[in-house]
Amino acid sequence: MSYIHPSRDEIKQILQDSQTIAVVGLSDDHSKVSYMVSEAMQQKGYKIIPVNPKATSILGETSYASLKDVPVPIDIVNVFRRPEHTPPIAQEAVDVGAKTLWLQLGIANEEAASIATEGGLRMIMDRCIKVEDSILLPNGKGSN
Structure with a gap:
């Protein structure tokens, strides 16, 4: 099965329906893209x-060693x-x-996409969550 990008409407719905984003590979280095993107999403x-x-706290939030250690439900797993x-x-x-x-953006893996979709997850790859959120929800999640 080959991966097909979700439509803009589907991505917008995913963002509107999501509150909690677990960021795998989030760096505590302020100059890294993962930090800047995550900080922008936090501000939204x-x-x-x-x-x-390797971190205990990033962006004022407790950092976890793995997804299985996260004590709350996760809407989106964002991977850097x-x-x-x-x-x-x-x-x-x-x-x-x-x-x-x-x-x-820049990260794509068909095996990961197959694992996710076969496991019932929605899948987005090679897209920047901050860019998509800025385009699709420019005035925040309450906008249409």
């Missing part, structure tokens, strides 16, 4: 949960890791009952 009102085994590292992340996202697996 999303709950950011850092998943980074190289493509070859994404299949196990996809499996863990399925195992914890996340709703969507989102691989950031």
Whole structure:
């Protein structure tokens, strides 16, 4: 099965329906893209949960070593890791009952997409969540 990008309407609905974003590979380095994107999403009102085994706290939130350690339900797993590292992340996202697996811009992996979709998750890859949110929900989640 080959991955097909969701429509803009589907992506907009995913963002509107989501509150909690677990960010795998979120760096505590302010100059890294993962930090800047996550900070922007946090400022838009999303709950950011850092998943980074080397950090204790990022963006004022407790950081967890893995998705299975996150104590709350996850709407979106947003991934900032190289493509070859994404299949196990996809499996863990399925195992914890996340709703969507989102691989950031420049990250694509068909195996991860298959694991996620076969596990019942919505799948987005090679798209920036911050860009999509800015385009589709420019005035916030309450806008249409």
